[in-house]
Amino acid sequence: MPAGEEGLTGTLTPSLYLSPACGGGKSGGGDCQGRTNSASHVFEIFGIPSQALFSMLLLGAINGAFYAMMSLGLALIFGMLNIINFTHGAQYMMGAFAAWMLLNYAGMSYWAALILAPIAVAFSGLVLERLFLRHLYHLDHLYGFLLTFGVSLLIEGALREQYGVSGQPFQVPESLRGGVNVGFMFLPNYRLWVISASLTVCLAIWYVIERTRLGSYLRAGTENPVLVQAFGINIRRMITLTYMLGVGLAAFAGVLAAPIYQVSSIMGANIIPIIFAVVVIGGMGSIMGSIVTGFVLGLIEAFTKLIWPEASAVVIFVVMVAILLVRPQGLFGVRG
Amino acid sequence: MRHSAALGFALAILLAGPAQAQTAGGGVKIGVINDQSSIYADLSGMGGVEAARMAIEDFGGKALGKPIEMVTADHQNKPDVATSIVSKWYDVDNVDAVFDVPNSSVMLAVQEIARKAKKLVVVSTGATSDFTGKACSPFGIHWTYDTYAVAYGTGKVIVEQGGDTWFFITVDYAFGHALERDTSAFVKSAGGKVLGALRHPFPNQDFSTYLVQAQASKAKIIGLANAGSDVINTIKQAAEFGIARPGSGQRLAGLLLFDSDIHSLGLPTAQGIVMTTGFYWDFNDETRAFSKRFFERRKAMPTMVQAGVYSAVQHYLKAVQALGSKDSLAVASKMKEMPINDFFAKNGRIREDGRMVHDMYLAQVKTPAESKYPWDYLNILKVIPGNEAFRPLSESECPLVKKG
Numbered sequence: 001m002p003a004g005e006e007g008l009t010g011t012l013t014p015s016l017y018l019s020p021a022c023g024g025g026k027s028g029g030g031d032c033q034g035r036t037n038s039a040s041h042v043f044e045i046f047g048i049p050s051q052a053l054f055s056m057l058l059l060g061a062i063n064g065a066f067y068a069m070m071s072l073g074l075a076l077i078f079g080m081l082n083i084i085n086f087t088h089g090a091q092y093m094m095g096a097f098a099a100w101m102l103l104n105y106a107g108m109s110y111w112a113a114l115i116l117a118p119i120a121v122a123f124s125g126l127v128l129e130r131l132f133l134r135h136l137y138h139l140d141h142l143y144g145f146l147l148t149f150g151v152s153l154l155i156e157g158a159l160r161e162q163y164g165v166s167g168q169p170f171q172v173p174e175s176l177r178g179g180v181n182v183g184f185m186f187l188p189n190y191r192l193w194v195i196s197a198s199l200t201v202c203l204a205i206w207y208v209i210e211r212t213r214l215g216s217y218l219r220a221g222t223e224n225p226v227l228v229q230a231f232g233i234n235i236r237r238m239i240t241l242t243y244m245l246g247v248g249l250a251a252f253a254g255v256l257a258a259p260i261y262q263v264s265s266i267m268g269a270n271i272i273p274i275i276f277a278v279v280v281i282g283g284m285g286s287i288m289g290s291i292v293t294g295f296v297l298g299l300i301e302a303f304t305k306l307i308w309p310e311a312s313a314v315v316i317f318v319v320m321v322a323i324l325l326v327r328p329q330g331l332f333g334v335r336g
Numbered sequence: 337m338r339h340s341a342a343l344g345f346a347l348a349i350l351l352a353g354p355a356q357a358q359t360a361g362g363g364v365k366i367g368v369i370n371d372q373s374s375i376y377a378d379l380s381g382m383g384g385v386e387a388a389r390m391a392i393e394d395f396g397g398k399a400l401g402k403p404i405e406m407v408t409a410d411h412q413n414k415p416d417v418a419t420s421i422v423s424k425w426y427d428v429d430n431v432d433a434v435f436d437v438p439n440s441s442v443m444l445a446v447q448e449i450a451r452k453a454k455k456l457v458v459v460s461t462g463a464t465s466d467f468t469g470k471a472c473s474p475f476g477i478h479w480t481y482d483t484y485a486v487a488y489g490t491g492k493v494i495v496e497q498g499g500d501t502w503f504f505i506t507v508d509y510a511f512g513h514a515l516e517r518d519t520s521a522f523v524k525s526a527g528g529k530v531l532g533a534l535r536h537p538f539p540n541q542d543f544s545t546y547l548v549q550a551q552a553s554k555a556k557i558i559g560l561a562n563a564g565s566d567v568i569n570t571i572k573q574a575a576e577f578g579i580a581r582p583g584s585g586q587r588l589a590g591l592l593l594f595d596s597d598i599h600s601l602g603l604p605t606a607q608g609i610v611m612t613t614g615f616y617w618d619f620n621d622e623t624r625a626f627s628k629r630f631f632e633r634r635k636a637m638p639t640m641v642q643a644g645v646y647s648a649v650q651h652y653l654k655a656v657q658a659l660g661s662k663d664s665l666a667v668a669s670k671m672k673e674m675p676i677n678d679f680f681a682k683n684g685r686i687r688e689d690g691r692m693v694h695d696m697y698l699a700q701v702k703t704p705a706e707s708k709y710p711w712d713y714l715n716i717l718k719v720i721p722g723n724e725a726f727r728p729l730s731e732s733e734c735p736l737v738k739k740g
Contacts, residue, residue, distance in 0.1 A: 056548075164600075165373075165374065166378040166568060167568060186577060188577055260576065261542075262568055306549070310537065
């Protein structure tokens with residue numbers, strides 16, 4: 001049993017039920033106290049207790065953070081490379097696995113893995129791009145899509161063969177255990193970290209692309225690569241770097257996800273359909289569009305979980321169909 | 337061009353993985369269909385296939401003087417994929433009996449195909465007690481456990497210990513519904529109350545929204561009517577949110593857990609869970625002997641359903657051999673006539689509704705300190721006699737059961 005040693009509880013006495021303690025009660029015993037007991041402040045919105053509504057929305061925003069990071073990477077790659085990167089889910093999973101391996105085989109800390117795992121996966125993206133993808137830029141989208149789909153099946157199959165599907169345990173890092181009482185719910189510190197890390201990274205990337213010289217090259221390269229090359233800019237290197245950035249983002253999301261979900265070969269396959277829907281809704285190639293759509297769909301999904309949980313798996317696709325009918329280029333997309 | 341890309345993206349969402357099967361002719365032919373790629377692949381999957389292969393090898397590889405053949409397939413938890421594969425097996429490939437069949441939706445669909453094809457289906461991983469209840473068939477046998485038996489084992493004990501208000505987090509398909517229903521029945525008959533239930537899509541990743549609502553219900557017990565990666569993620573995220581921690585007045589109850597789930601969660605997170613199982617690898621010398629052989633091949637100890645596949649295939653082959661024929665109905669009645677005595681079951685017997693009745697075990701997950709060697713996970717608290725663990729025939733909705 002790898003990695004089970006430093007567990008969540010440690011001091012638990014077995015009772016006749018399952019009794020997991022809250023996220024590691026070492027830091028002063030103060031964590032985990034934050035139970036919602038502010039019943040006097042409860043009021044109702046649409047017949048739903050405010051407490052439930054606020055907690056759903058907050059949790060939805062956290063899920064949205066993953067959607068935003070993932071779809072941002074996809075949109076970047078599509079904008080620059082004209083490739084529908086179906087490997088994205090597998091690369092998200094590789095990020096989580098790389099972090100798990102760094103922790104368990106190399107004994108690194110979560111923070112080191114958070115930096116190193118995305119870099120490692122980005123370099124695997126470099127190999128993929130140099131060896132295969134670059135031959136497909138001028139072809140129909142279908143070719144790139146089929147290639148990346150095949151690659152993701154290979155990667156997921158190989159890891160499934162080796163590690164199964166139940167997943168490897170991955171503990172929340174010591175410094176982020178416990179949580180805070182935000183008034184209407186107990187919010188684990190780790191989820192707070194996920195949403196702030198994701199927002200920071202997303203906005204930083206938006207800033208670089210929309211507001212810096214490097215970003216202007218990138219945008220120009222998307223519009224007219226030949227002209228940009230004529231100005232002496234190495235467009236091929238830029239394409240490769242963009243792919244690495246998109247892939248690295250997926251892997252970064254994967255590392256963030258590792259302590260929340262089990263690290264398993266199927267975690268990418270579970271999230272990828274949603275991410276594609278987010279990109280379709282937001283509009284391909286739109287940076288801010290992907291970020292905003294990611295968060296908004298997280299919220300919509302959470303709200304559905306509250307009022308009609310059975311439908312939460314399809315609501316995103318219902319939205320997608322509606323948007324495609326009304327605005328085929330997506331909410332933020334420009335007509336091509 | 338952007339439009340065609342939108343279409344490409346949309347198409348991407350619809351794509352699914354492949355399925356396969358090998359075929360050949362003559363002799364006894366069995367099929368093993370299960371989930372080899374999705375969330376139940378560890379608890380059943382290739383381990384179930386390996387168990388069937390071992391059963392055939394141990395039987396000598398031959399029945400009725402001809403080599404025994406085996407075909408296998410991955411149904412990806414999709415009833416439509418499963419039904420098309422199994423229909424072809426029965427009708428075109430001359431498969432005589434199909435084994436394992438995880439996923440309650442799939443098992444109910446396969447039950448109907450088997451009934452029409454007049455071929456046998458022997459379920460090990462599938463859970464719903466409706467299989468031998470209102471959906472029962474003379475061609476269907478349910479081997480390892482069912483939702484009634486795990487609800488009886490775990491649900492009843494918890495209510496008896498004072499866990500009398502329940503809130504369910506239930507996977508939204510036949511399995512979850514049956515498990516929630518069977519557990520609720522025990523809760524209510526013991527004087528407890530069910531405060532609510534939430535149905536989550538299958539499969540699901542984020543359970544925090546459900547857990548927070550379950551917590552707000554103030555129910556003493558949050559019953560987890562889901563399985564595989566779903567229940568693993570629920571337990572893990574409950575720990576993250578500090579839900580059901582000691583002293584909170586709330587507890588989680590995992591209603592269906594497998595050794596593979598505990599292995600994945602790790603003892604620090606899983607310790608203390610009470611569960612009901614049809615088999616434990618470390619129960620006695622016989623179970624250990626089989627399990628160690630299995631471990632050599634799979635690098636994991638067998639789950640109860642993988643052990644069940646071995647036992648079921650062996651019993652089927654013994655019945656065919658004893659009868660000298662593979663006629664489905666005759667084999668089924670021979671299987672029902674012969675008691676099951678192997679490492680898996682002692683004096684097990686198959687009732688007229690197709691239910692294989694054998695002892696079940698109430699167990700508790702060990703603490704990390706109690707665990708002395710790899711896969712040393714469970715303390716067996718109690719052996720539940722078979723005739724107590726499974727739904728009595730007097731309460732059966734099965735039309736095959738003659739009421740006196």
